[in-house]
Amino acid sequence: MAKTKALLTLDNPTSLMIPKVKTGIKGFEEISYGGLPRGRTTLISGSSGSGKTIFSCQFLAAGILQFDEPGVFITFEESVEDLKNNVKSFGWDIDKFEKNNKWLFVDASVSFNNETKVMGDYDLKALLIRIESAISKVKAKRVVLDSIGSLFHYFQDPSIIRRELFKVLSTLKRKKLVILITSERLEEYGVVSRFGVEEYIADNVLILRNVLENEKRRRTIEILKYRGSLHSMGEQSFVIDPQKGIEIIPLTRLQLTQNSSEKRVSSGNPPLDKMCGGGFFKDSIILVSGATGTGKTLMVTEFIKGGFENGEKVLFVAYEESREQLIRNAKGWGVDFPKMEKAGKLLIKAVYPESASLEEHLLRIQLMVEEWKPTRFALDSLTAIERGSSKKNFREFLIALTSFLKKKEVLAIFTSTSSNIVGGTSVTDSHISTITDSIILLRYAELYGNIHRVITVLKMRGSLHTKNIFEFDIDANGMHIGHKQFDRMSGILGGLPFVSDRNEEEKE
Amino acid sequence: MNIIIFHVYVAGASGNGKQLLKLYDEACKVCLKEGGYRIEIIDILKKPQLAEKHKVLATPTISRTDPGPEKRIIGKLNNEQAVTAIKFLTEDLLI
Numbered sequence: 001m002a003k004t005k006a007l008l009t010l011d012n013p014t015s016l017m018i019p020k021v022k023t024g025i026k027g028f029e030e031i032s033y034g035g036l037p038r039g040r041t042t043l044i045s046g047s048s049g050s051g052k053t054i055f056s057c058q059f060l061a062a063g064i065l066q067f068d069e070p071g072v073f074i075t076f077e078e079s080v081e082d083l084k085n086n087v088k089s090f091g092w093d094i095d096k097f098e099k100n101n102k103w104l105f106v107d108a109s110v111s112f113n114n115e116t117k118v119m120g121d122y123d124l125k126a127l128l129i130r131i132e133s134a135i136s137k138v139k140a141k142r143v144v145l146d147s148i149g150s151l152f153h154y155f156q157d158p159s160i161i162r163r164e165l166f167k168v169l170s171t172l173k174r175k176k177l178v179i180l181i182t183s184e185r186l187e188e189y190g191v192v193s194r195f196g197v198e199e200y201i202a203d204n205v206l207i208l209r210n211v212l213e214n215e216k217r218r219r220t221i222e223i224l225k226y227r228g229s230l231h232s233m234g235e236q237s238f239v240i241d242p243q244k245g246i247e248i249i250p251l252t253r254l255q256l257t258q259n260s261s262e263k264r265v266s267s268g269n270p271p272l273d274k275m276c277g278g279g280f281f282k283d284s285i286i287l288v289s290g291a292t293g294t295g296k297t298l299m300v301t302e303f304i305k306g307g308f309e310n311g312e313k314v315l316f317v318a319y320e321e322s323r324e325q326l327i328r329n330a331k332g333w334g335v336d337f338p339k340m341e342k343a344g345k346l347l348i349k350a351v352y353p354e355s356a357s358l359e360e361h362l363l364r365i366q367l368m369v370e371e372w373k374p375t376r377f378a379l380d381s382l383t384a385i386e387r388g389s390s391k392k393n394f395r396e397f398l399i400a401l402t403s404f405l406k407k408k409e410v411l412a413i414f415t416s417t418s419s420n421i422v423g424g425t426s427v428t429d430s431h432i433s434t435i436t437d438s439i440i441l442l443r444y445a446e447l448y449g450n451i452h453r454v455i456t457v458l459k460m461r462g463s464l465h466t467k468n469i470f471e472f473d474i475d476a477n478g479m480h481i482g483h484k485q486f487d488r489m490s491g492i493l494g495g496l497p498f499v500s501d502r503n504e505e506e507k508e
Numbered sequence: 509m510n511i512i513i514f515h516v517y518v519a520g521a522s523g524n525g526k527q528l529l530k531l532y533d534e535a536c537k538v539c540l541k542e543g544g545y546r547i548e549i550i551d552i553l554k555k556p557q558l559a560e561k562h563k564v565l566a567t568p569t570i571s572r573t574d575p576g577p578e579k580r581i582i583g584k585l586n587n588e589q590a591v592t593a594i595k596f597l598t599e600d601l602l603i
Contacts, residue, residue: 108565119593120583122566125519126552126559133556155566155582164566 018229021069021141021178024062025055027248031232032223037204040227041169041179045193046208051219051240052182053078054087055208056144058245059180061092064102069141072134074106074127076150090245104134110154118155124164128171135175143172147182152195166201192224203227209235213390218357221248237396239359249359249400265411268306269299271481272440272455275470277463280438283409284461285402287382287432289416290442294453295472296415297321298479299440300378301330303413307376308340315374316346317365319353319384326350333478347372353385358397361385365401369408377405381415382432395432402435437461455481512545512598513574517552517559519567525549528568535590540598572597 020034029035036042036059046052060071075083083105084094097103108127110116135143148165155161172179183198185191188209192199199205205225211218220235238248264279267286273279280286286303288296300316307314318326326348327337340346349368356364369377379385386394405412416432433439439458444451456469472481516532518525529549536545552559552567562571562578570593571580579600581593 106560107563110563110565115577116580116582117593117596118566118582119589120585122568122583123519124566125523126517126564126567126569129519129552129556130560130564133560151565 020229022067023059024066025058025246025248026244027236027238027250028221030250031221031236031248032226033230033232036178036180037226037229038178039173039176040203041173041181041201042204042206043193043198043202044180044182044206044208045185045198046182047185047188047210050208050210051238051246052184052208053083053146054090054240055246056146056180056182057083057087057092057094058090060103060142060144061087061090061094061097061245063142064097065092070102070104070138071142071144072104072106072131072138072140074108074131074134074143074145076108076110076145077147079109080105080107087245089242091243092245101138104138104140106130106134110150116154118157121160122155122164124168128168131168131172135172135177141177143177143179145179145181147184148198149184149194158195162201169201199225204229213393218359218393237359237393239357239363241363247363249362265310265312266306267299268302268304268309269479269481271470272479275455275457275466275468275481276438276460277465280411281462282411283406284411284437285405285435286411286413286438286440287416287436288413288440288442289418291418291444294442294444295474295479296417296442297326297329297380298333298474299442300380300413300415301333301335302478303376303378304330304337304340304346305335307411308343308345312345312376313372313374314340314346314376314378315365315368315372316348316378316380317368318348318350318380320381321350323348323350332476333474334476335478347374353387358385358389358393362397362400362404366404369405369410375410377410377412379412379414381417383415383417398432398435433459438465510575511543512540512572512601514545514547514597515562515571515573516547516549517562517564517567517569517571518549520551520553523551523567525551528570531585531587531590532570532594534587535594538591539594570597575601 018037020032020036021038022029022035044052044055056073060073063069063071073083078086087094094103131143134140151161151165152158169179181198181202183193185194188211192205192207204223204227207222207224209220209222211220219238219240221238222235223231232250236248236250238246240246263282265282266279267273267276288299290296304314304316321329330337337346337348341348347368351361382398389397402412414432414436438460441456441458443454445454452471453473454469455472456467457465470481472479474480514532516525516528518528529547532547536547550558552564566582568584569580569582571578579597581597585593
């Protein structure tokens with residue numbers, strides 16, 4: 001006993017790694033540092049509709065499909081038929097699993113009627129025997145009890161149920177199974193479980209949440225307790241994909257381990273390349289910030305053109321304008337999108353930002369990048385997609401997206417719209433400027449009653465760049481960055497330049 | 509009229525099947541006609557498939573299986589409670 005205790009210290013973190021079983025649920029292994037522990041019980045607590053049953057079914061289905069680990073599903077609430085139908089869309093053919101002797105149900109659903117009465121003390125041996133018999137029939141490695149809350153309804157006296165469930169679970173634990181139990185809670189934040197005892201019979205506790213945040217639903221998973229084992233802290237976003245089930249987006253586990261490339265490629269605009277010290281780094285993230293109409297979409301268009309001319313594949317995700325509009329705009333600047341698409345070098349996806357949550361947008365982008373394998377990625381605009389999401393959620397989305405793109409070594413350009421017509425920065429910029437490698441500012445400046453467009457490279461990580469502000473024009477051939485440097489002007493970025501006579505100052 | 513069939517589910521020898529048979533037989537004698545009932549002890553350790561078929565969770569459980577619909581009483585009972593239980597299990601039948 002003393003020996004075990006000594007081993008479980010933080011001085012020896014490897015001893016904290018109790019054997020874990022990969023769940024097969026995307027992202028879960030990352031946040032739990034390896035999966036669910038064998039020979040232990042894990043409670044999933046969540047409000048109704050938070051995804052407990054889907055998580056449980058996916059745990060068994062993935063066990064069968066990915067690791068050939070058969071499972072037993074003990075249902076206390078839903079009927080077997082309902083369960084099968086509810087998860088059919090995820091592609092888990094339970095009928096087939098049953099036929100192949102990989103999945104077995106124990107139907108412990110009890111009907112709430114007046115036909116059954118509890119009059120004295122009892123035990124749950126009958127349940128245990130049924131479970132054990134099912135386990136040996138399919139040689140199960142994984143067991144799910146969904147959801148134990150109904151037992152408390154049915155048998156009322158929680159102390160007996162607690163004692164009996166504890167006995168059942170101890171027996172199952174000795175069989176070295178991975179045990180998952182679910183329980184309902186009434187509030188998203190507050191007591192862990194409805195009857196207040198569920199968490200005490202489990203070694204580990206996971207919480208699934210489905211919260212309303214700025215009028216948008218956001219699903220999260222939190223590992224609240226992981227006895228004797230390391231795990232990530234706090235809430236992690238997840239989505240329920242209608243085809244693939246639960247996918248967790250492990251934001252806090254993302255690491256900045258990407259190699260940065262020294263290789264440079266063209267931005268699609270030679271004078272801009274020059275301003276950046278010879279082009280963009282091959283795997284960098286560029287932010288283009290400017291007021292409406294300053295030429296952000298044009299810059300993206302030129303970026304795409306630059307990729308095409310370099311023989312690269314470009315994915316363009318647009319949240320502000322339709323495909324047709326984008327094609328027409330590009331044509332107006334002498335860039336032929338349809339030709340690039342036909343050549344298989346460009347993929348344009350115009351999406352309504354409101355059509356999905358940030359997590360879903362992220363997954364869609366990831367999927368497209370994985371499948372289509374572009375080397376350039378353009379997103380227009382972050383401001384559109386930021387609308388209606390919380391600051392924290394948006395920042396997490398950005399971190400996840402940028403680190404994903406970096407891992408895939410994709411050169412990316414994002415645009416962001418500043419709210420002021422002249423000068424100023426947008427809210428978006430402040431939280432993303434630290435994440436991006438380079439920032440290009442497009443601004444309007446008023447001079448002698450005329451509006452001028454100006455461009456400057458504000459930041460270029462790992463490289464020299466010109467610090468000057470240049471004027472530029474837009475015509476049918478795109479963006480023309482002029483030689484005019486506002487040498488004798490100040491306050492240009494503020495939008496209202498004034499002449500500051502340097503010579504005068506020097507004289508004094 | 510058909511005889512009433514009770515199933516008494518126990519788990520293994522520690523379930524005291526014989527004792528329960530005696531307990532419920534005496535209770536039945538109090539409220540039912542002689543020969544109008546039959547009590548079957550089912551050891552789910554020996555016949556887990558019956559526990560599965562009848563969806564039994566807890567032991568001991570006594571259920572009136574025939575005539576339907578099924579009614580159940582769960583828990584260890586004393587003599588007095590056993591009589592109450594048999595009354596509950598048969599109250600909907602015309603005896």
